[in-house]
Amino acid sequence: MSRSGPRTAVRTARTARTVGLLAGDVGHPLLAACSEILQAGGHRVVAAGEPADVLLLKARTPQALEHARQVEAAGTPVLNSAASTAFCQDRVAMAQLAVEAGLPFAATSGPVRLADLAVERPSVVKSRYSRRGDLVARVGGADDVRRLAETWGEEPVVVQDLAPAGGWDHKIWVVAGRLFAQLRHSELAAGPPRPPRPLAVEALPVGYRDLALTVGEVFGLDVYGVDVLDVGGRPLIVDVNAFPGIRGQAGAPEALAALALAAAEGRHTPRVVAVGAAV
CATH class of the missing domain: 3.30.1490 (Dna Ligase; domain 1)
Incomplete structure (x- = not known):
């Protein structure tokens, strides 16, 4: 449970739902805050393996992916889908698909x-x-x-x-089309590490918002992160992450809780990458 204070409950006018969590750390701040919101709205949050109306897939181990596939086969929606989660683990497949889709992805x-x-x-x-x-x-x-x-x-x-990007990455996170952002000192930059800098979505360079949303469409993701470098005034994507942590972003737990309920109630169908899962 989050100790950061009360959060807005996400309620449904019809029936309580059960949300399953499949994660290496179910106490991760994003998941803990999301669980608090759901429970405050009268919903249940359970561990993977228990019957649920939707499964949040944050773990990426082979065992977790196989469990998620079985859950999907039984008719339960999974966010993100097992196929999309597995695909984004393979950086070769990721780069090939990005290039085919016309995204500005690092060679x-x-x-x-x-x-x-x-x-x-x-x-x-x-x-x-x-x-x-x-x-x-x-x-x-x-x-x-x-x-x-x-x-x-x-x-x-x-x-x-190694792109000449000044040592700072644009971290853009997306939850069901809602964006969150931060400037993060690159782990590859020379010199001592520096703390991340807050970045309002409205302050993102022109085109970054649409670029981040297109990534979700291409890779079949509902909850994801995009790492973008500014190289001479042009964006360059260097990584795509399925279901990242999204720490310290106001509104992210609420967006995740709302997405989980939308999928549980059949109002949202999880995206699936348009090509086969990574090998």
Whole structure:
């Protein structure tokens, strides 16, 4: 339960609903606040595995995805869908689909085993499969690759050019079409880390709002995050995340609770990526 004070309850005029949570940490601030709102409105929040009218899928393990697929097959809506969640774990598939859709996505090469990687200019190396504790690192040459290979030598990775973006990322989160934003100091930037900066959605550069909404359509996501760099005044997407944490964003728990109820009541059908799930 959130201790940040009372929140607005989300009520339904017809019947109470049951919302299931499938997450590595059901006490995550976003989920805890969302649960508080739902419960205050007379709804139930249960752990995955119990009967529910809708399942919120924040976990991304193979076991969680398989459970979500079974839930969907039984007729229960899942947010985000299992197919879309799995697809966004594969950074190779992500880059290919983004390019096919005409999105300004960072040029991505690979996959290649990290120990076999040769880089000729400053680059960003990422695990092919996005997961908790995956590899995301800046490399400047062979010495950096050898250092990483001591721990990650067998890791399948992709490579993106290091974009000149001034060290700050535009973090844009979307919940059922509602946007939230923040400027975050890049983990790849030189120098000590800096705290994130608040960013009003209205202050996003021109075109970023429409770009973020298009990402949801392309990748079949209802709850997601988009990492965008400003490169010479033009946006460059470097990552898409299914069901991110969205910490400290006023209104995000309420938006998530409202989306969960809309899906539970049949007023919203979860999106599904238009291509097969990642391998």
